Amino acid sequence: MDKDRNAALFQTGICFKQLLAGFKNTYGWKSFISVAIIAFLIVIVLGEDTFQGFYDTKNGGFALVCACIWIGIFSSIRSICKERDIVKHEYRTGLKIVSYISAHMIFEFIICIIDALIITLIVCNATSSHFLEEGVIFPPAIELFITFFLITFSSDALGLLISSIVYTENTAMTVMPFALIIQLVMSGAIFKLEGIADTISYLTISRWGLDAICATSNVNDMPEAVLDTSLALSEFSATFSNLATLWAILFAFAIAYAILSIIILRITIDK
Numbered sequence: 556m557d558k559d560r561n562a563a564l565f566q567t568g569i570c571f572k573q574l575l576a577g578f579k580n581t582y583g584w585k586s587f588i589s590v591a592i593i594a595f596l597i598v599i600v601l602g603e604d605t606f607q608g609f610y611d612t613k614n615g616g617f618a619l620v621c622a623c624i625w626i627g628i629f630s631s632i633r634s635i636c637k638e639r640d641i642v643k644h645e646y647r648t649g650l651k652i653v654s655y656i657s658a659h660m661i662f663e664f665i666i667c668i669i670d671a672l673i674i675t676l677i678v679c680n681a682t683s684s685h686f687l688e689e690g691v692i693f694p695p696a697i698e699l700f701i702t703f704f705l706i707t708f709s710s711d712a713l714g715l716l717i718s719s720i721v722y723t724e725n726t727a728m729t730v731m732p733f734a735l736i737i738q739l740v741m742s743g744a745i746f747k748l749e750g751i752a753d754t755i756s757y758l759t760i761s762r763w764g765l766d767a768i769c770a771t772s773n774v775n776d777m778p779e780a781v782l783d784t785s786l787a788l789s790e791f792s793a794t795f796s797n798l799a800t801l802w803a804i805l806f807a808f809a810i811a812y813a814i815l816s817i818i819i820l821r822i823t824i825d826k
Contacts, residue, residue, distance in 0.1 A: 563654045570658030578662075586630065586666075587673060593622050594674045598681035606687050606772055609779035609786055616768035617744035619678065620761050623703050624738050626670055627710025628717075631663055632727045635718035635820065643824050652821045656715070660813050663711045671704035690771055691798045698771040698798070705805035706764040710738075712812035713760065719820040760808055766790040767801040 577583070597618050602611030635642070642655060679686060679696050687695035717734060721727045739745070741752065742761035756762045773793035780786040790797070 563651050566651055566654035567657045567661070570655050571661055574658060574662040587669060590626055590670045590673050591677065593626065594677040597622050598678055601682065603685070605682055605685070607685050607777070609774050609777040612772045612774050612777065613744060613765070613769060616765050616772070617742060619674070619703070619768065620706060620742065620764045621739055623674065623706040623764065624710040624760060625735060627667065627707040628714040628731060628734060630666060631659070631711045631714035632718050632731055633724045634659060634715060636721050636727050637724050639722060642820070646824050652824070653817050656813055656817045656820065659715055660712065663715070664708060667704055667708040667711055670707050671700055674703050675700040687772060691773070691793045692795055695771055699768070701802060702764060702767040702771065705802055706760060709760045709805050709808040709812070712809040712816075716812040716816045716819070719816040719823070760805065763801050763804045767798060767805070770798045770801060
Protein backbone atom coordinates (compact mmCIF):
# COMPACT_ATOMS: atom_id res chain seq x y z
CA MET A 556 0.00 0.00 0.00
CA ASP A 557 2.76 2.45 0.94
CA LYS A 558 4.69 1.45 -2.17
CA ASP A 559 1.69 2.19 -4.39
CA ARG A 560 1.09 5.50 -2.61
CA ASN A 561 4.71 6.53 -3.04
CA ALA A 562 4.61 5.57 -6.70
CA ALA A 563 1.46 7.62 -7.20
CA LEU A 564 3.00 10.65 -5.48
CA PHE A 565 6.17 10.28 -7.54
CA GLN A 566 4.18 10.16 -10.78
CA THR A 567 2.15 13.19 -9.68
CA GLY A 568 5.39 15.11 -9.17
CA ILE A 569 6.71 14.11 -12.57
CA CYS A 570 3.47 15.07 -14.33
CA PHE A 571 3.36 18.38 -12.47
CA LYS A 572 6.94 19.22 -13.55
CA GLN A 573 5.99 18.43 -17.14
CA LEU A 574 3.04 20.78 -16.91
CA LEU A 575 5.25 23.54 -15.52
CA ALA A 576 7.78 22.98 -18.30
CA GLY A 577 5.04 23.12 -20.92
CA PHE A 578 3.65 26.30 -19.38
CA LYS A 579 7.09 27.90 -19.52
CA ASN A 580 7.93 26.70 -23.05
CA THR A 581 4.62 27.87 -24.50
CA TYR A 582 4.72 31.23 -22.70
CA GLY A 583 1.66 30.29 -20.70
CA TRP A 584 2.05 33.45 -18.62
CA LYS A 585 0.43 35.32 -21.52
CA SER A 586 -2.89 33.89 -20.38
CA PHE A 587 -2.67 36.19 -17.36
CA ILE A 588 -2.74 39.15 -19.74
CA SER A 589 -6.02 37.85 -21.16
CA VAL A 590 -7.40 37.54 -17.63
CA ALA A 591 -6.44 41.14 -16.89
CA ILE A 592 -8.07 42.35 -20.13
CA ILE A 593 -11.29 40.49 -19.34
CA ALA A 594 -11.34 41.92 -15.81
CA PHE A 595 -10.79 45.46 -17.17
CA LEU A 596 -13.66 45.03 -19.61
CA ILE A 597 -15.93 43.87 -16.80
CA VAL A 598 -15.11 46.80 -14.48
CA ILE A 599 -15.70 49.25 -17.32
CA VAL A 600 -19.35 48.23 -17.48
CA LEU A 601 -19.92 47.86 -13.74
CA GLY A 602 -22.62 50.22 -12.48
CA GLU A 603 -21.71 53.15 -10.25
CA ASP A 604 -23.70 51.56 -7.43
CA THR A 605 -21.92 48.22 -7.56
CA PHE A 606 -21.42 47.08 -3.93
CA GLN A 607 -23.85 49.83 -2.86
CA GLY A 608 -27.11 49.10 -4.70
CA PHE A 609 -28.90 45.75 -4.98
CA TYR A 610 -29.41 45.59 -8.73
CA ASP A 611 -26.00 46.94 -9.72
CA THR A 612 -24.31 44.60 -7.28
CA LYS A 613 -26.23 41.55 -8.46
CA ASN A 614 -25.69 42.42 -12.14
CA GLY A 615 -22.04 43.19 -11.55
CA GLY A 616 -21.64 39.97 -9.59
CA PHE A 617 -23.20 38.03 -12.46
CA ALA A 618 -20.74 39.61 -14.92
CA LEU A 619 -17.82 38.65 -12.68
CA VAL A 620 -19.15 35.10 -12.31
CA CYS A 621 -19.38 34.84 -16.11
CA ALA A 622 -15.79 36.02 -16.45
CA CYS A 623 -14.48 33.56 -13.84
CA ILE A 624 -16.33 30.62 -15.39
CA TRP A 625 -15.10 31.43 -18.87
CA ILE A 626 -11.52 31.86 -17.68
CA GLY A 627 -11.64 28.61 -15.73
CA ILE A 628 -13.15 26.41 -18.43
CA PHE A 629 -11.04 27.87 -21.24
CA SER A 630 -7.87 27.30 -19.23
CA SER A 631 -8.26 23.52 -19.10
CA ILE A 632 -10.79 22.30 -21.64
CA ARG A 633 -8.09 21.19 -24.10
CA SER A 634 -5.56 20.01 -21.52
CA ILE A 635 -6.34 16.29 -21.60
CA CYS A 636 -7.82 15.65 -25.04
CA LYS A 637 -4.74 17.10 -26.76
CA GLU A 638 -2.56 14.63 -24.85
CA ARG A 639 -4.89 11.62 -25.11
CA ASP A 640 -2.57 9.52 -27.28
CA ILE A 641 0.38 10.25 -25.01
CA VAL A 642 -1.62 9.50 -21.88
CA LYS A 643 -2.87 6.24 -23.40
CA HIS A 644 0.69 5.14 -24.13
CA GLU A 645 1.94 6.16 -20.68
CA TYR A 646 -1.04 4.46 -19.03
CA ARG A 647 -0.13 1.17 -20.68
CA THR A 648 3.40 1.52 -19.32
CA GLY A 649 2.31 2.18 -15.75
CA LEU A 650 0.99 5.75 -15.47
CA LYS A 651 -1.71 6.08 -12.81
CA ILE A 652 -4.65 8.17 -13.99
CA VAL A 653 -5.19 9.48 -10.47
CA SER A 654 -1.63 10.85 -10.51
CA TYR A 655 -2.13 12.43 -13.92
CA ILE A 656 -5.38 14.19 -12.94
CA SER A 657 -3.97 15.17 -9.53
CA ALA A 658 -1.02 16.88 -11.23
CA HIS A 659 -3.41 18.82 -13.45
CA MET A 660 -5.54 19.83 -10.45
CA ILE A 661 -2.49 21.05 -8.50
CA PHE A 662 -1.20 22.95 -11.51
CA GLU A 663 -4.58 24.53 -12.24
CA PHE A 664 -4.98 25.34 -8.53
CA ILE A 665 -1.92 27.57 -8.76
CA ILE A 666 -3.01 29.14 -12.05
CA CYS A 667 -6.47 29.88 -10.65
CA ILE A 668 -4.99 31.57 -7.57
CA ILE A 669 -3.08 33.95 -9.83
CA ASP A 670 -6.16 34.50 -12.04
CA ALA A 671 -8.33 35.28 -8.99
CA LEU A 672 -5.71 37.64 -7.59
CA ILE A 673 -5.58 39.59 -10.84
CA ILE A 674 -9.38 39.88 -10.98
CA THR A 675 -9.62 40.91 -7.32
CA LEU A 676 -6.96 43.61 -7.62
CA ILE A 677 -8.58 45.12 -10.69
CA VAL A 678 -12.11 45.02 -9.25
CA CYS A 679 -11.07 46.48 -5.89
CA ASN A 680 -9.07 49.23 -7.54
CA ALA A 681 -11.84 50.13 -9.97
CA THR A 682 -14.48 50.29 -7.22
CA SER A 683 -12.29 51.79 -4.49
CA SER A 684 -14.51 54.86 -4.12
CA HIS A 685 -17.58 52.78 -3.28
CA PHE A 686 -16.11 49.43 -2.24
CA LEU A 687 -17.47 47.37 0.63
CA GLU A 688 -16.51 48.50 4.12
CA GLU A 689 -16.66 45.11 5.79
CA GLY A 690 -17.05 41.47 4.90
CA VAL A 691 -18.82 38.56 6.55
CA ILE A 692 -15.82 36.53 7.73
CA PHE A 693 -12.74 38.32 6.42
CA PRO A 694 -12.12 41.74 4.88
CA PRO A 695 -14.31 42.01 1.75
CA ALA A 696 -11.38 41.96 -0.69
CA ILE A 697 -10.20 38.63 0.73
CA GLU A 698 -13.70 37.17 0.62
CA LEU A 699 -14.11 38.19 -3.02
CA PHE A 700 -10.70 36.72 -3.81
CA ILE A 701 -11.72 33.39 -2.25
CA THR A 702 -15.01 33.42 -4.17
CA PHE A 703 -13.36 34.33 -7.48
CA PHE A 704 -10.79 31.59 -6.92
CA LEU A 705 -13.38 28.92 -6.09
CA ILE A 706 -15.54 29.83 -9.10
CA THR A 707 -12.52 29.76 -11.41
CA PHE A 708 -11.09 26.57 -9.91
CA SER A 709 -14.36 24.64 -10.02
CA SER A 710 -14.92 25.83 -13.60
CA ASP A 711 -11.36 24.77 -14.41
CA ALA A 712 -12.13 21.31 -13.01
CA LEU A 713 -15.27 21.22 -15.17
CA GLY A 714 -13.05 21.97 -18.16
CA LEU A 715 -10.82 19.03 -17.23
CA LEU A 716 -13.88 16.79 -16.99
CA ILE A 717 -15.06 17.80 -20.46
CA SER A 718 -11.53 17.33 -21.79
CA SER A 719 -11.43 13.81 -20.35
CA ILE A 720 -14.70 12.93 -22.10
CA VAL A 721 -14.04 14.24 -25.61
CA TYR A 722 -11.34 12.95 -27.91
CA THR A 723 -10.24 16.01 -29.88
CA GLU A 724 -9.58 19.69 -29.24
CA ASN A 725 -12.13 20.66 -31.88
CA THR A 726 -14.84 18.70 -30.08
CA ALA A 727 -13.83 20.29 -26.78
CA MET A 728 -14.18 23.78 -28.21
CA THR A 729 -17.53 22.83 -29.74
CA VAL A 730 -18.85 21.63 -26.39
CA MET A 731 -17.52 24.64 -24.48
CA PRO A 732 -20.25 27.15 -25.53
CA PHE A 733 -22.98 24.74 -24.41
CA ALA A 734 -21.31 24.30 -21.02
CA LEU A 735 -21.09 28.08 -20.66
CA ILE A 736 -24.70 28.67 -21.70
CA ILE A 737 -25.98 26.17 -19.13
CA GLN A 738 -23.92 27.81 -16.39
CA LEU A 739 -25.02 31.33 -17.26
CA VAL A 740 -28.71 30.74 -18.02
CA MET A 741 -29.16 28.62 -14.90
CA SER A 742 -27.52 31.11 -12.55
CA GLY A 743 -30.86 32.73 -11.72
CA ALA A 744 -29.49 36.18 -12.42
CA ILE A 745 -31.23 36.64 -15.78
CA PHE A 746 -34.39 34.56 -15.52
CA LYS A 747 -36.58 33.56 -12.63
CA LEU A 748 -36.11 29.82 -12.34
CA GLU A 749 -38.96 27.52 -11.45
CA GLY A 750 -39.62 23.79 -11.49
CA ILE A 751 -37.03 21.65 -13.27
CA ALA A 752 -34.97 24.72 -14.23
CA ASP A 753 -34.60 25.66 -10.57
CA THR A 754 -33.58 22.10 -9.72
CA ILE A 755 -30.94 22.07 -12.46
CA SER A 756 -29.56 25.39 -11.21
CA TYR A 757 -28.41 23.68 -8.02
CA LEU A 758 -25.94 21.74 -10.17
CA THR A 759 -24.34 24.87 -11.63
CA ILE A 760 -21.29 26.73 -10.40
CA SER A 761 -22.79 30.07 -11.40
CA ARG A 762 -25.68 29.91 -8.95
CA TRP A 763 -23.48 29.31 -5.90
CA GLY A 764 -20.82 31.75 -7.07
CA LEU A 765 -23.33 34.57 -7.50
CA ASP A 766 -24.85 33.78 -4.10
CA ALA A 767 -21.39 34.05 -2.51
CA ILE A 768 -20.70 37.45 -4.09
CA CYS A 769 -24.11 38.72 -2.98
CA ALA A 770 -23.55 37.37 0.54
CA THR A 771 -20.21 39.17 0.87
CA SER A 772 -21.84 42.32 -0.49
CA ASN A 773 -24.74 41.95 1.99
CA VAL A 774 -27.25 42.79 -0.73
CA ASN A 775 -30.18 41.96 1.55
CA ASP A 776 -29.47 45.14 3.52
CA MET A 777 -29.21 47.39 0.47
CA PRO A 778 -31.95 50.04 -0.01
CA GLU A 779 -33.83 48.26 -2.80
CA ALA A 780 -34.02 45.00 -0.84
CA VAL A 781 -35.15 46.83 2.29
CA LEU A 782 -37.97 48.53 0.37
CA ASP A 783 -38.90 45.37 -1.54
CA THR A 784 -38.43 42.42 0.79
CA SER A 785 -39.10 39.94 -2.03
CA LEU A 786 -35.59 40.71 -3.30
CA ALA A 787 -33.95 39.57 -0.07
CA LEU A 788 -33.18 35.86 -0.33
CA SER A 789 -31.85 33.48 2.31
CA GLU A 790 -29.03 32.39 -0.01
CA PHE A 791 -27.77 35.99 0.02
CA SER A 792 -27.60 36.10 3.82
CA ALA A 793 -24.44 37.78 5.08
CA THR A 794 -23.72 35.16 7.74
CA PHE A 795 -20.69 33.03 8.51
CA SER A 796 -22.57 29.76 8.06
CA ASN A 797 -24.09 30.77 4.72
CA LEU A 798 -20.90 32.07 3.10
CA ALA A 799 -18.83 29.15 4.42
CA THR A 800 -21.43 26.73 3.02
CA LEU A 801 -21.35 28.43 -0.38
CA TRP A 802 -17.56 28.19 -0.47
CA ALA A 803 -17.70 24.53 0.56
CA ILE A 804 -20.18 23.76 -2.23
CA LEU A 805 -18.00 25.44 -4.85
CA PHE A 806 -14.95 23.49 -3.65
CA ALA A 807 -17.02 20.29 -3.65
CA PHE A 808 -17.79 20.88 -7.33
CA ALA A 809 -14.06 20.95 -8.09
CA ILE A 810 -13.43 17.70 -6.19
CA ALA A 811 -16.43 15.97 -7.79
CA TYR A 812 -15.33 16.99 -11.29
CA ALA A 813 -11.80 15.75 -10.58
CA ILE A 814 -13.07 12.36 -9.39
CA LEU A 815 -15.33 12.03 -12.44
CA SER A 816 -12.38 12.95 -14.68
CA ILE A 817 -10.33 10.12 -13.18
CA ILE A 818 -13.15 7.59 -13.63
CA ILE A 819 -14.10 8.62 -17.16
CA LEU A 820 -10.53 8.95 -18.43
CA ARG A 821 -9.65 5.51 -17.08
CA ILE A 822 -12.72 3.98 -18.76
CA THR A 823 -12.18 5.66 -22.12
CA ILE A 824 -8.47 4.88 -22.22
CA ASP A 825 -9.11 1.22 -21.35
CA LYS A 826 -11.37 1.06 -24.39
